[in-house]
Amino acid sequence: QGQEKLSCNPKKENGTHVVLCELGNPMKAGARITVDMELSVSGLEDMGDAITFHLQLRSKNSPSPSNASVTVTVPVEAEAEMQLRGNSLPAITVLPTSWHWVEGSQRPEDHGIKVEHVYELHNQGPGTVSGITLSLAVPHLLGDRVLLYLLELGTEGGMNCSHHPALNPAQV
Numbered sequence: 326q327g328q329e330k331l332s333c334n335p336k337k338e339n340g341t342h343v344v345l346c347e348l349g350n351p352m353k354a355g356a357r358i359t360v361d362m363e364l365s366v367s368g369l370e371d372m373g374d375a376i377t378f379h380l381q382l383r384s385k386n387s388p389s390p391s392n393a394s395v396t397v398t399v400p401v402e403a404e405a406e407m408q409l410r411g412n413s414l415p416a417i418t419v420l421p422t423s424w425h426w427v428e429g430s431q432r433p434e435d436h437g438i439k440v441e442h443v444y445e446l447h448n449q450g451p452g453t454v455s456g457i458t459l460s461l462a463v464p465h466l467l468g469d470r471v472l473l474y475l476l477e478l479g480t481e482g483g484m485n486c487s488h489h490p491a492l493n494p495a496q497v
Contacts, residue, residue: 376399
């Protein structure tokens with residue numbers, strides 16, 4: 326008839342994690358009860374793609390070998406929202422009209438104005454992530470002319486990075 330919150334207690338029984346919920350004491354003969362349960366389970370990273378729950382209704386008053394049990398299998402799906410943020414420092418670059426690229430020079434300033442591009446990859450959760458690959462395509466040529474001279478590539482936070490062979494071809 327009415328809705329009530331159940332009092333549930335987790336415990337271990339024969340090496341298995343069990344949650345016991347009191348449905349009513351005493352309960353009238355022939356009573357019908359519908360139970361909706363919401364479970365929060367952590368540490369599912371290595372559980373595969375499903376988790377199985379075994380549900381059983383038992384009575385303390387009249388133990389019966391016919392206590393029915395039900396097996397419920399729930400799919401496990403990892404969810405993590407990734408966010409990529411990028412910024413260029415300086416945000417706007419204007420080449421002076423008198424500037425010319427000095428062919429064969431080993432000085433960085435003879436190859437252009439330094440612009441640093443910073444990208445940050447953030448995991449907004451709720452799950453953890455691993456094995457992420459971020460590919461950035463940077464246009465370094467415009468036809469047969471150098472558009473951006475790619476000088477170096479660096480990472481922070483334990484990330485591995487592989488780069489294009491066009492990175493610092495003149496060894497500036």
